[in-house]
Amino acid sequence: MVVDGDLIPMAGVDLVRNYARIPIMTGVARKEWAHKKPQFYNLHRKSVLTAEESGESVFRIIEGSFHDTSPVKLSNSTLHLVANASFVRYIDDPSNTFETSRVVSALQMMEADIEFVAPCQREIDAYIQNNMTVFAYSFDYIPESPIFEEEKKTFNLFGRDPVTILRKDQALKGNILHHLGIAKIPAMNLGTGRN
Secondary structure, three states: EEEOOOOOOOOOHHHHHHHHOOOEEEEEEOOOOOOOOOOHHHHHHOOEHHHHHHHHHHHHHHHHHHHHHOOOOOHHHHHHHHHHHHHHHHHHHOOEEEEEEEHHHHHHHHHHEEEEEHHHHHHHHHHHHHHEEEEEEOOOOOOOOOOEEEEEEEOHHHOOEEEEEEEOOOOOOOOOOOOOOOOHHHOOEEEEEOO
């Protein structure tokens, strides 16, 4: 690991386990990947998916996001087992229907768990194992007004001049937008692991 240009010959979690000396505050947004649209998963052309298409999307995330962060190389059969278990956990539903919006929401939750929640929990566990106090939070701020995002893109079809794309995001009731710069943070002291 490289920190501020210096080589640290230890993984982050091991570093925390061995050398943590001060309490920390850490956490995640309740809906970390909620900004990812169906296009991100290449699912925007259909309103309803098949179980196979949904399973393929799960496998792509397991093969990419999950496997990329694994400390060991996993066999293809192991990746398929993890993907099958993840499908059952996040996608499978008694209704046996696979509306794109529901599948995308489940994929967002799965990716958030892989890329944000699990690493945060490992960090918390490492601090507690070292008898350090941890304050955990969840970003739960829901904006009342819409959020406007402006982006410039260049499309060959329109020449070399960038095209301005203006997006308006309105949080749905109960949905937190993960990319907000401000948030209400309810802190919870997880303690030190001491009895």
